[in-house]
């Protein structure tokens with residue numbers, strides 16, 4: 454039996470009078486890559502931010518490795534094993550690549566070996582380690598953002614639109630990296646507009662429509678579903 458690493462039940466969150474999440478249930482199992490797809494504004498980012506604690510849940514629960522983390526501060530959730538790459542690759546521009554990575558591990562003991570592991574995973578970052586993050590290309594910044602999140606050796610990784618704004622060649626590269634991360638055993642919850650590419654590498658998937666899950670199932674099954682094909686795959 455595969456164990457559940459992240460479990461979301463009846464999650465509600467919003468902004469003022471806007472109810473952006475209306476009772477979301479979702480599960481991520483050990484070693485899985487789970488894709489969350491949906492149109493603009495349906496609540497994907499809100500869901501990730503509520504899981505990571507940047508937005509308070511109004512109702513429902515988030516459990517990480519069996520621990521209820523719903524009321525923990527975002528930083529405590531990082532310590533508990535949750536890492537998130539925010540939408541729009543928020544790297545620290547003025548800092549060097551190396552310092553960005555050091556910051557990623559700030560909640561934990563200094564771990565120089567981990568930086569080396571990140572350079573092995575993302576060789577391009579080694580060649581640029583002393584350059585300012587602002588000097589990196591969009592795809593390289595995305596890799597830095599992922600490497601930074603991985604510095605804390607997370608038990609679960611949340612990725613929000615890693616392919617956004619990237620040229621096709623870089624999109625391919627970023628998806629290959631995500632696949633490699635999954636194969637290395639990190640469970641990943643991936644939010645993507647690029648539904649086709651996300652479903653192609655995911656084990657399981659959820660479709661979000663205006664704040665709640667409208668469809669879910671094994672990724673291959675959803676990719677073959679007429680409703681998904683016409684609404685999200687342009688078939």
Ligand SMILES: Nc1ncnc2c1ncn2[C@@H]1O[C@H](COP(=O)(O)OP(=O)(O)OP(=O)(O)O)[C@@H](O)[C@H]1O
Nearest residue numbers: 468471473491492493494495496497498499500646
């Ligand atoms: N800071 C905010 N203040 C008020 N409303 C917000 C805020 N952020 C998001 N919303 C609203 O909450 C809803 C969900 O937004 P969210 O950003 O979660 O969607 P999304 O699925 O990530 O969209 P996209 O694909 O465009 O990134 C939308 O109606 C949006 O307008």
Ligand SMILES: [Mg+2]
Nearest residue numbers: 497498499540
């Ligand atoms: Mg979003």
